[in-house]
Amino acid sequence: MTRDRSNDAALRDMASRLLAQRGANPSPAPASTTPRPAPRTAPSPGPRKRFSDHPGVVAVCELNAQRRALWEPTGMPNPLFLPRTTPNTALINSPQGELINFSSYNYLGLAHHPRVVRAVQDAVAQYGASASNSRITSGETELHPRLESRLAQMYDMDAAIIATSGFITNAGVIGFLLSEGDALVVDSLIHASVVTGARWAGARIITFRHNDPESLRGVLRTSRDRFKRVLVVIEGLYSMDGDIGRLPEISAVAREYDCAVMVDEAHSVGIFGSHGFGVREHFGLPGDAADIWMGSLSKGLGSCGGFVAASANVIEALHVAPAMLLTVGVPPTAAAAALTALEVIESEPERLKRLWRNTEWFNSTLRERNIDLGLSENTPICPVMIPGVNKVVYASSLLLQRGIYAGPVLSPGVAPGQERLRFFITSEHTEDQLKAAADQLVEVVELAKNLDETVSV
Numbered sequence: 001m002t003r004d005r006s007n008d009a010a011l012r013d014m015a016s017r018l019l020a021q022r023g024a025n026p027s028p029a030p031a032s033t034t035p036r037p038a039p040r041t042a043p044s045p046g047p048r049k050r051f052s053d054h055p056g057v058v059a060v061c062e063l064n065a066q067r068r069a070l071w072e073p074t075g076m077p078n079p080l081f082l083p084r085t086t087p088n089t090a091l092i093n094s095p096q097g098e099l100i101n102f103s104s105y106n107y108l109g110l111a112h113h114p115r116v117v118r119a120v121q122d123a124v125a126q127y128g129a130s131a132s133n134s135r136i137t138s139g140e141t142e143l144h145p146r147l148e149s150r151l152a153q154m155y156d157m158d159a160a161i162i163a164t165s166g167f168i169t170n171a172g173v174i175g176f177l178l179s180e181g182d183a184l185v186v187d188s189l190i191h192a193s194v195v196t197g198a199r200w201a202g203a204r205i206i207t208f209r210h211n212d213p214e215s216l217r218g219v220l221r222t223s224r225d226r227f228k229r230v231l232v233v234i235e236g237l238y239s240m241d242g243d244i245g246r247l248p249e250i251s252a253v254a255r256e257y258d259c260a261v262m263v264d265e266a267h268s269v270g271i272f273g274s275h276g277f278g279v280r281e282h283f284g285l286p287g288d289a290a291d292i293w294m295g296s297l298s299k300g301l302g303s304c305g306g307f308v309a310a311s312a313n314v315i316e317a318l319h320v321a322p323a324m325l326l327t328v329g330v331p332p333t334a335a336a337a338a339l340t341a342l343e344v345i346e347s348e349p350e351r352l353k354r355l356w357r358n359t360e361w362f363n364s365t366l367r368e369r370n371i372d373l374g375l376s377e378n379t380p381i382c383p384v385m386i387p388g389v390n391k392v393v394y395a396s397s398l399l400l401q402r403g404i405y406a407g408p409v410l411s412p413g414v415a416p417g418q419e420r421l422r423f424f425i426t427s428e429h430t431e432d433q434l435k436a437a438a439d440q441l442v443e444v445v446e447l448a449k450n451l452d453e454t455v456s457v
Contacts, residue, residue: 063410067393076397079407087112090428092405100433102406102423107271107380108351109428110302110341123336131329136319139329147335150342151295151307154269154277156287158312161319162305162330162338166266166296167193169306172323173292174231174262175200177314183227185219187211187234189241191264192412194233210375211238213249220257230259231292236268236279240414240422241374242381244268247279251289262292270300271380276345276352303337305330354427355380358434362425365438371445374420382423383409384441386448392419395448402444404437 051057071078077096084092088104089112110116123143131139144162151160163169174197178184184198188207198205206223209215216232224230232254234245247263254261265278273281280289287293292310297303308318318324345351363378372385386392389410396408399421406421414420423437 063389066389070390070393070397076394077400079393079396079400079405082400082405090426090430090433094405096400096405097403099400099403099405100429100437102404102425102437104426105267105299105424106302106428107300107355107424107426108276108302108341108345109426110270110300110344110351111337113302113341113344115344116302116337116340119336119340120333123332127332129333130331133329134325134327135329136325141332141335143332143335143339144330147339148307150339152309155280155293155309157293157309159315160307160309161315161324162297162307162335163324164305164327164330166294166298166306167196168323168327169294169296169308170194170264171197171200172321173294173308173318174198174203174233175323176318176321177201178203178229178231181227182229182231183223185216185223185230185232185259187238187245189238190233190235191239191266194264211243211246213246213253216250217253217256220253220259224257224259230257231262232259233262233264236263236265236272237379237381238375239267239381240383240409240420242376242379242383244272244282244377244379245279247289248283248285251285260291261289262294263290264294266294266296266306267299267381269295270341270345271352271355274352276300276342297334297338301338301341303341304334305338351427355425358427358429358431359425361431362423362429362434362438365434366441369438369442371441374418380425382425384421384423384445385418386421386445387417387419388451389419391448391451392421394451395444396421398444398447399437399440402440404440406437 067080070076082094082096084094086093088101088106089109090101092099092101106112127141131141133139135144148160148162152158163172170191170193174184174194178198178201180202182201183204183206184194185206185208186194188210195205204227206219208219220230232250234247234250236245236247238245245263251261263279269278270276272278275281278295280287280293292308292314294306294308297305297307308315359380360378363373363376363382366373366382366384374383374385376383386395392408392410396406399406406423409420409422
């Protein structure tokens with residue numbers, strides 16, 4: 001029979017303490033007339049008491065060791081957690097020197113726009129750095145409802161509510177609106193925050209093939225009657241692949257089967273449509289094409305946080321949903337930044353034009369050079385497919401050595417075998433910067449693809 005070594009160690013430790021006590025007081029203790037209970041030993045930590053052997057922890061540590069095997073022996077730069085000393089825009093300063101940056105989703109350069117920065121400075125001077133409570137009890141400022149009213153108008157909806165992050169917006173709203181007996185039907189490439197919300201709710205999660213309305217129809221035909229409420233969720237612009245959600249067709253299929261529709265506009269609000277109002281404007285759809293419009297304030301709008309636009313009663317209820325009520329309110333500075341960003345988009349329409357001009361040039365140039373862009377549909381998210389962890393990390397590090405920053409995307413961000421570099425194109429990139437990156441990519445991709453993935457680098 002195998003003995004538990006941790007128990008042996010606990011027993012040895014107990015014996016040592018008892019012997020030390022006897023040495024300090026050698027006189028025998030008088031006999032007791034009442035029986036003494038047997039001493040209890042603390043339970044030894046077993047596999048269920050620790051997290052160092054948790055599968056998720058082990059997987060991350062192994063992946064990091066694989067990355068370090070490339071960076072440390074070779075002296076190649078690490079592209080992850082790269083600190084910078086400048087705004088996160090087309091050109092940044094870092095320990096690697098000045099870099100042409102394609103790792104920022106500051107699509108319109110609004111995060112560092114002088115008017116936005118001034119609005120933040122004014123807000124922090126008036127309201128302080130934090131809301132310092134939930135909005136229901138003193139966390140409210142006049143900036144919060146002003147921003148929400150503006151967002152509701154953009155989506156032709158009754159009302160809107162803002163939250164502290166995009167992830168919490170998705171997870172919190174879905175976690176509140178769904179419950180056991182309901183189903184979340186999602187595109188197979190939907191963001192993890194959406195799935196997290198369904199898990200919080202205890203709802204069933206069903207996927208359909210990416211961007212495929214007929215696949216959705218098949219799923220709903222066979223499963224709709226088994227659930228009380230069904231919410232169909234897609235993205236406006238898919239964050240890893242750069243293709244556009246087929247909202248008109250998918251919304252129509254969902255309505256055939258009495259399903260609600262939610263659109264995650266995290267990457268599309270601010271940059272799609274002639275006014276930056278997102279895929280609703282892009283497709284020319286009414287507000288009721290979806291029941292819930294979700295968006296991010298941190299990308300095209302250059303701020304931080306998330307929002308939902310929906311019917312008045314849904315928004316009224318969300319004000320006391322746990323994800324909104326049981327946390328601090330959105331910082332006044334973030335609300336001020338987003339409000340001003342919307343004003344800048346309206347007053348400087350050339351920013352959107354520059355963004356799409358740069359996007360068209362970069363995508364078409366890479367395609368002409370036979371670089372695999374996966375599912376991308378010539379949008380500001382441009383994936384360069386380099387399957388294999390070692391290969392894509394090597395490519396990112398090599399580009400970094402050459403003054404170009406494009407982060408590698410690995411599992412769990414994408415499925416194993418779908419690794420890629422992700423280029424975010426912005427209005428602030430110059431033609432020379434785009435050309436330099438395209439020129440370097442041809443050689444770097446070829447070098448990475450010829451790396452032997454079976455050999456630990």
